[in-house]
Amino acid sequence: MIKRILVALDPDEDTPVATKYAIELAKNVDARLTGLAVVDTNRIAWDSWGGGIGTIYYTKQLYDTMSDTSKGVAEKLLQAFETAVSEAGINHTEVLREGVPYERIIEDMKYHDLLVVGRNAHFFYNHADEDTKTLARLIKKGNAPTLAITEEYHPVKRVLVAFDGSSAAARTLQWFIHLLPFGKNLELELVHVNSDQSEAGRDRSDLLLQQVENYLEVHGFQQINRTILGKGKPGGRLLEHQQSIGADLILLGAHSVSAIRRLTLGSTTHHLMTKSSAPLFLCH
CATH class of the missing domain: 3.40.50.620 (HUPs)
Incomplete structure (x- = not known):
């Protein structure tokens, strides 16, 4: 029995399709949806590091700028999710977390029956084209099954x-x-x-x-x-x-x-x- 479905959100084009699948699933089984967006603060810290004492000030400025940008992207993803799910009349929750994306998602998977995620999940808001192997880690280490979505929605028959x-x-x-x-x-x-x-x-x-x-x-x-x-x-x-x-x-x-x-x-x-x-x- 499915009562809670976790939807991992990222900027890839398959995320709206994943949301669509999650909505239809929630309708079928009367489940609650959780939209999760993760800001990869570890990656931001790595990208903003410049090395050397003289660059600490500028590193801090770059880190803050990149963090604000990534949080802005995450908030937009959560807003789009909230709008789609509300229009469908589904009970839902939105969550914004910081940290290593796959670790944060796996932690939330412990309290959900199913993960729905786009198969092209990257979660690097500053490097959207970079392959992070996030999905493979989720499948290996997550306690719940994963529904990996492609770019088009089709009813499952x-x-x-x-x-x-x-x-x-x-x-x-x-x-x-x-x-x-x-x-x-x-x-x-x-x-x-x-x-x-x-x-x-x-x-x-x-x-x-x-x-x-x-x-x-x-x-x-x-x-x-x-x-x-x-x-x-x-x-x-x-x-x-x-x-x-x-x-x-x-x-x-x-x-x-x-x-x-x-x-x-x-x-x-x-x-x-x-x-x-x-x-x-x-x-x-």
């Missing part, structure tokens, strides 16, 4: 459930079932990518998806289809299938890896996060 049997995939599925963000009247496409297309390999995939289907049916889901995808990189195959069936949402578990360029997301999640036109419901 058909969901692609990417399931590989991992603990992350199972947790994501369980969160989705217990929270019911989009209800039960959905078309669910269960997909497993398996390069082993032998009879034994396909039997293993079919058994895995049959277990998922049985679990979903026990929880009242009825429109379920199973698909096994063959050779190819899982991210690419899943994206092709999502586009071919017109899925409005992708459900998958996010895996940790050591590769710095992907930070905390596995290659499949990273590919879908950056290439998918549909939003993603994720859990670590």
Whole structure:
């Protein structure tokens, strides 16, 4: 059951779309929305530091100017959120915090059932084009699932459930079932990518998806289809299938890896996060 939804606000173009999704979710489940804007004071301090005793005065002036500018941006984001949510008649709260964005968001996630955020979240109001890996950190360290939004809004009617049997995939599925963000009247496409297309390999995939289907049916889901995808990189195959069936949402578990360029997301999640036109419901 969802009663509180956290919406992380930043200047990217997908933030208004994230607000739209959050509003529709709140209507469906009778939830309260919290709009959160974070001023990255640590980054501002770093950018304004000039070094040397003689520059302390000017550093302080630059810090104050950058702080005021960033707070002004944050306040505008909160005002836009408040206007949209009020017009929709949704109960809501607006919060402005200072600090490291992903740390502040994770702290607030402790008291919410779901995070809604644009997948291009940067939170650097002075460097809006800089990739901060914020979303990957939120998915890895947050206690609640994340709904990562793209640039267009589409009502969620058909969901692609990417399931590989991992603990992350199972947790994501369980969160989705217990929270019911989009209800039960959905078309669910269960997909497993398996390069082993032998009879034994396909039997293993079919058994895995049959277990998922049985679990979903026990929880009242009825429109379920199973698909096994063959050779190819899982991210690419899943994206092709999502586009071919017109899925409005992708459900998958996010895996940790050591590769710095992907930070905390596995290659499949990273590919879908950056290439998918549909939003993603994720859990670590």
